[in-house]
Amino acid sequence: MKKLNLILFLASFSLLFQSCNDNNDDFDLPVSTGETTVYDLGTKDVSGISGKATFVENTDASVTIVLDIDGTPAGGMHPAHIHLNSALEGGDIALTLNAVNGDNGKSVTTFSTLNDGTSINYSQLLNFDGYINVHLSADELGTIVAQGDIGQNALTGESKTYDLGEKDVAGISGNVTFSKRANGETLATLMIDGTPAGGIHPAHIHANTAAESGAILFSFTPVNGDTGMSVTNINAFDDGSPFMYSDIEGLDAYVNVHLSANALGTIVSQGDIGQNDLTGTTKTYDLGEKDVTGISGDVIFSERVNGEALATLMIDGTPAGGMHPAHIHANTAAESGAILYTFTPVNGDTGMSVSNVATFDDGSAFMFSDIEGLDAYVNVHLSANALGTIVSQGDIGQNDLTGTTKTYDLGEKDIAGISGDVIFSERVNGEALATLMIDGTPAGGMHPAHIHANTAAESGAILYTFTPVNGDTGMSVSNVAAFDDGSAFMFSDIEGLDAYINVHLSATALGTIVSQGDIGQNDLSGESKAYVLAEKDVPGISGTATFYKRVNNTALAVLNIQNTPAGGMHPAHIHENDAATGGAIAFTFNVVNGDTGMSNTQVETLDDNTAITYDDILSFDGYINVHLSATQLGTIVAQGNIGSNE
Structure with missing residues (x-):
């Protein structure tokens, strides 16, 4: 037709x-x-x-x-x-x-x-x-x-466009389009927005990535500042060797657009092309504050067409004029490790660093696909002369945090005013970052901390040793991957753990516990039931018995008795039947300390080893007696019905 x-x-x-x-x-x-x-x-x-x-x-x-x-x-x-x-x-x-x-x-x-x-x-x-x-x-x-x-000069309709971003002059950016001719040559069109009127801007293709820099391979017709345009026919490099459209995608190169012929050092727009072009796939990791407050940022790894990566560090709060070395280290930040890769230093004026990632410092291959599996972290240092001062830090790769956490309270114990919490943060690899944050620790001290077996009320052997808590900051960070005996200990194990945490005053005063808390299945659910223990044979002594439900449905029993005589130790029991009827001992509490009036006891079995849950306690046919002493059990200082007898 x-x-x-x-x-x-x-x-x-x-x-x-x-x-x-x-x-x-x-x-x-x-x-x-x-x-x-x-x-x-x-x-x-x-x-x-x-x-x-x-x-x-x-x-x-x-x-x-x-x-x-x-x-x-x-x-x-x-x-x-x-x-x-x-x-x-x-x-x-x-x-x-x-x-x-x-x-x-x-x-x-x-x-x-x-x-x-x-x-x-x-x-x-x-x-x-x-x-x-x-x-x-x-x-x-x-x-x-x-x-x-x-x-033969007609365009086939096939083309490839690359972004040219801002560089040394804000507001100037654009793109370069390579269009295939019928004869295999190329029409190159640069379209740059924001160029100053009247200017002429030299532009070139350079070898390597923009992060690495390299020699000029090809010179475009200069960009006209009035129109922002440059059109050039491409069939050979500047050295005369062939350069056809089919070569562009495999080119290890980038494009620079300069301010002027007299100011080539000022690059107004820049972008990677060919095999160095970015695919759009990225991976970003947070770099938090470390030794200097107010300095933090992130590192972005952007995949290239050739499988390498552009690494961009963007750090906020860096002091003007400084140059900040930055590295990828082996292991987690909590463990520390050797340098694997050295970034271009972060410019303090801009907070920026761009590097091409293709090999580790030892020359072995290091591609974008390796990043997610990397057992590593990033350090940004204050200066080349102050490498010991880390201004920003963050775990990357398999050590990155998933965002899933579990927090447990660590309350006061032997020293008033010292308490805090422990946060377990899940890593991509299933391990955990354990962070203890303790308020009120004395300056200059180092406080050993451990996970122990059983509940705090029962006590037990050490399962895991944390990095000691720094008294100046109240902080401790540790990587959790194995117990002290070498057996696996992952984030998924924490909620089921039959354990508690102790934070000690010092390595030479381990008997003084400054903060303590149950974790895992022993954590308290928030549900509790309190019973009144009234005066009995000694006027003025009374209190309460509070049962706290644990995650595993056992209970922590806390007896709080007022006006117990100093220095005394007061046996306490749950008896069968109601107090008026009387009955045999069903459960023995830890003795009440006369100095504090306190007793903490784990309740999960009766004295005859019959299992009893928190829910069972609420319906138990029983009562509690607190006695004057082990040699004066006949003198009851406080008493109260519990369970079904309340």
């Missing part, structure tokens, strides 16, 4: 052929073979004028070119030519086409030779090294209203 319409269109212009073809007064309308090729003619010096050129193969070996231009001013006649070379390069006229009629935007020309008499056919024209210009008028040939490459 399209071929038929084209033949009818050509027939409608038969009179125009006869009037325009001075070489053949007896012109007969050529017959099309049905083969056509269309080339776009884009806007050039006059906005709003563009169109297309249709090449038609005829049966007599001639060629008809139909120009169809939109936006031409009425009444005008617009000269048109085929020129040698690409439009970017420019060249002499090879063939003069009939002028475009401004009233209808049409021009039809049939030919079989170029202006110099050289024969040319349809297939040769499709491989011709040329372009078409349509001019404003015969008197204004310098004004080109439409233009387009043809033949």
Whole structure:
């Protein structure tokens, strides 16, 4: 159908052929073979004028070119030519086409030779090294209203675009588009926004990544500051070696756009291209405050097409003028380890560092795909002369935190005013970061801390040793992966752990516990039941018995007895039946300390080893007696019904 319409269109212009073809007064309308090729003619010096050129193969070996231009001013006649070379390069006229009629935007020309008499056919024209210009008028040939490459210079429609971001001058950025020509060469178009009017901005392709820098490989036509544009034909590097469109995706290179020829050191826009282009896949890790408050940030690893990575550190709060060394270290930050990789130092003025990641410092491969599995952390240091001062730090790779945490309270114990909590944070690899935060620790002290077996009320052996708590900060960070005996100890084990934590006064005063708390299955659920223990045989002594439900449905029993005589130890029991009836001892509490009036006891079995849960206690047929002493059990200082007898 399209071929038929084209033949009818050509027939409608038969009179125009006869009037325009001075070489053949007896012109007969050529017959099309049905083969056509269309080339776009884009806007050039006059906005709003563009169109297309249709090449038609005829049966007599001639060629008809139909120009169809939109936006031409009425009444005008617009000269048109085929020129040698690409439009970017420019060249002499090879063939003069009939002028475009401004009233209808049409021009039809049939030919079989170029202006110099050289024969040319349809297939040769499709491989011709040329372009078409349509001019404003015969008197204004310098004004080109439409233009387009043809033949081997035509664009195939295949292209590759790379971002060119801001660099040394804020507000200037853009992109570079490489468009494939039919002959395999490339049209390179730079479009830069924010360039200052009147400026001319040199631009180049450099070897390596922008993070590494490298020598100039190819020089673009400079970017025009008024338009932000640069167009360049690419078929060879600056050294003359071939450089075709097919080479671009594999190119180990980046593009720089400079402020001016006199200020090449100022790069206004920059971006990686080819195999160094970014895929859009990234991995970001937090870098928190460490030894200097107010300095923190993150590190972003961005995947490249070639599998390497662009590492970008963005650190807030760095002091102006400083240069801050930064490294990837082995292990977790809590454990510390050797340097694996050295970043470009962080610039204190900008807080930025960009590095290409392809190998570790020892030369072994280190690709983007390795990052998530890396057993490592990042340190950013104050300066090359103060490496011991870490301004920002964070775990990465398999040591990154998932965001899942479990927190347990660590209450006061032997020294009033010292308490805190322990936070277990899950890592990607299933291990845990354990952070103890203890308030009220004396300055200068170091406080050993451990996980013990059983409940705090029962006590038990040490299962795990934390890094000691620093008295100046009240902090301790430890990696949890194994118990002290080497058996596995992961984040998933914590909630089921039958254990408690002790924080001690010092390594030489382990008997003094400054903070303590049950964890895991022994943690308190928040549910409790209190019973009144009234005066009995000794006036003025009374209190309460509170049962706290644990996660595992056992109970912590806390007896709080007022006015017990100092220095005494007061046995206490749960008896069967109600107090009025009396009954045998069912459960023995830890004795009440007369100095504090306190007793803490784990309740999970009766004295005969019968299991008893928190829920069982609430319905138990019993009562509590607190005695004056082990030798005066007949003297009951406090008593109260519990369970079903309340």
